[in-house]
Amino acid sequence: MVTHYDGYLIDLDGTIYQGTKQFPSGRRFINRLAASQTKYLFVTNNSTKTPEAVAENLTNNHQIPTTPDQVYTSAMALADYLEKFDQIHRVLMIGEEGLEQALLAKGFELVTEAPADAVAIGLDRAVTYEKILQGTLAIQQGAMFVATNPDTNLPTERGMVPGAGSVVAFLATAVRPAPIVIGKPEHIIMDGALDKLQIKRHEAIMVGDNYNTDIKAGLSADIDTLLVYSGVSKKDDVLKQAKQPTHWVDSLDDWTIEK
Known part of the structure; x- marks a missing residue:
């Protein structure tokens, strides 16, 4: 599957890794994004960790080199919202x-x-x-x-x-x-993520494993979505939903990033 997007908004747990368990497919997916010089931002509902801690976990425990400015948490989105x-x-x-x-x-x-x-x-x-x-x-x-x-x-x-x-x-x-x-499945965190990545809605795609948070967040913000069946959501359950993800894959290895 080949589709071009200027920016990727990416869930973490269940998508790139699962707890302490590494997902080689998640690491390869991020490596392909980096190699193609495509913008991406990790968007997480976890409000307890700083972006520095999230980046350190990705870098040291999952071999995905990450800087704090590549992380956007629900806590950061809340602070951005109140600042208005x-x-x-x-x-x-x-x-x-x-x-x-x-x-x-x-x-x-x-x-x-x-x-x-x-x-x-x-x-x-x-x-x-x-x-x-x-x-x-x-x-x-x-x-x-x-x-x-x-x-x-x-x-x-x-x-x-x-x-x-x-x-x-x-x-x-x-x-x-x-x-x-503020957080997924609401649109506020998605609006903040788009601002941080400096891309428009039609240029972005939300990637995640959970239909009820990640995919609904994309739908609420009018952003294309990619559901990966590596975590929470199951195919039979998602097929019953009135609104379907834009794309789905069994593994992130099945997704080709167009330069």
Whole structure:
């Protein structure tokens, strides 16, 4: 299959690797993109890691040389989104290092108590009732409610453990406005990724293994999609969907990159 795109937006877990397991097909796919001098950006819902940490993992553990500027996380997309609002300065954050560093990089003042201009929440494996209480009070007082991503579970060696969506639901249950969700399958992270890669929608393709996150994100942003059956989604289930991915492959080795 040969199709030309100027830029690739690429999911990580289940697409390029699976946890600590290497995908040789993922490494070969990235090598072909690099050899053809095609732009690409790793787009991940993981809000806990900094782009430096993601790049280090790809480089050292998966033999895919990567720099931080080739990574775009839901935390970075959230910070980019909040930056658009002149009235937002104080942010009450419920999250981990990736979200913290993304917000600090944009110059926001991070606070732990209400009042705040915005409440930004992602996966927080040290979440406490007090954090949720302060977030609740801030939102009740008018703070914008923004969440990195809606993933309910994360695949780990221990099983499907609670994801960011589970933490978000804890806070969302206590307040009236629903959160503005930034990550896949929403379009906001895709809009930010296009801006970062400096390409237009019709020039891009979203590559991923999960129909409900990666492919729906592409569909919501009017971007072509490539579903690879190496991870979450199964062919029989996807065939039942009203909207189909633009392309699909069993392995990324089956995709030819046109220069």
